[in-house]
Amino acid sequence: MTENTAARQYRLGVLEGDGIGPEIVPASVLVVDAAVAAVGAPAIEWHDLPLGRAAIDEHGAAVPAATLRALAELDGWLLGPHDSVSYPEPHRSQLNPSGTIRKHFGLYANIRPAKAINDEDAVVPGTDLVIVRENTQGFYADRSTYKGSGEFMPTPDVAIALGIITRDAVQRIARSAFELARRRNRRVTIVHKANVLKLTTGLFRDVCREVAADYPDVEVDDFHIDAMTVHLVRRADAFDVVVTENMFGDILSDLAGEIAGSLGIAPSINASDDRAMSQAAHGSAPDIAGRDIANPTAMILSNAMLLDWLGGRYGDPALCQAAALIDQAVTDTVRAGTKTRDMGGTAGTGEFAEAVAATIKRL
Incomplete structure (x- = not known):
């Protein structure tokens, strides 16, 4: 304030x-x-x-x-x-x-x-959660470079996309998530794919965990993105604040909107x-x-x-x-x-x- x-x-x-x-x-x-x-x-x-x-x-x-x-x-x-x-x-x-x-x-x-x-x-009665999505980096071509596109084709048969994750960007989105959780039910779920994207989403998960140390009053867990989609469909009412990178946040928020009733109310x-x-x-x-x-x-x-x-x-x-x-x-x-x-x-x-x-x- x-x-x-x-x-x-x-x-x-x-x-x-x-x-x-x-x-x-x-x-x-x-x-x-x-x-x-x-x-x-x-x-x-x-x-x-x-x-x-x-x-x-x-x-x-x-x-x-x-x-x-x-x-x-x-x-x-x-x-x-x-x-x-x-x-x-x-x-x-x-x-x-x-x-x-x-x-x-x-x-x-x-x-x-x-x-x-x-x-x-x-779809899941009692759903009341918030997706906190990092909005400037990740794998989306319009957000992963200062100029130009994060997608390019060296040949007509090869397409390449850049995925960018930085410590500073993760720290600020993680703090947004934890501050929001303090005003809600004091639970944060980190979503990543660190078993495959070990360096990029692994950095996202680890930096979120580091920020979590400053919020000992907030409960923290984490899930892989594929597991998280299943958890939302079965028990969306169990989650409070979900923090994740750009593309995962886009997918999860559309899914969560439908689970809550409709994208028309999202x-x-x-x-x-x-x-x-x-x-x-x-x-x-x-x-x-x-x-x-x-x-x-x-x-x-x-x-x-x-x-x-x-x-x-x-x-x-x-x-x-x-x-x-x-x-x-x-x-x-x-x-x-x-x-x-x-x-x-x-x-x-x-x-x-x-x-x-x-x-x-x-x-």
Whole structure:
């Protein structure tokens, strides 16, 4: 916490993105406004910024330089999904919008909760865990080099990928995981593949264990990635905070989201020590775009995570209270029977968001 500013007015960027983004992002903004008003905090100052295919058409880039400059002046950002595979070349082959922003601002931690809203919808009832994913290194080609790609082909028949793990990056993601565990149930599980990737993921496991020594109040265990997938399917409710490298975190968080009920309810934030961006874990779903049937839950809950992060950073209990209100309102709304089609209901995108906002006012 850097300062106590309960009366602070926050300035947040809004990046609607592609596909269902222009539907779920405004719906989630409606909910944030309701929660902030309910706790008596100053209204959020919203800044709409171009991103995605619309930005390509108007500005010649999926993430215009002016957008990056504007983001640097704001307290946080809401990022809608992008459909970069449909962009015209050369934009399709460039780093996607999410990756561009993450890399530009050094958002090294991807925090992805998986919490069952309705046990009847969950594969494992009672699931309530968080995947803490290192976001800057590993085997993904867009993150393992400063310039260029971490993949290359010396011949048409040979493809090579670099996997990068550094002590500094592991230390900071491990500390993020252990600090989070202290606010939850004080358990951390390290996921690796040190029996095969002995040097890279072995370093990840060992450095996490070293950091664990500074948190004697937190219980620690570790599993190989293949074993961990089995454990999640059978007993996801037994885990609290899971810390792992980039690719393993991507796979586990999608699996955990489905186990909790649906990727449609899977939120996340991307954060560094001083910046954070909310981003639903799912994609842009262009096949249902414009039909008012997309589930905004993941985006709504991602925004709650952003509010909580900002509340912690600025010592603002009102913002943390607004985040908790959103979480509770989503749960109460779903359990009262208002659901989007993917969850077995009939509510449209806007209708669901309005129901959550109404629940916030009642709470």
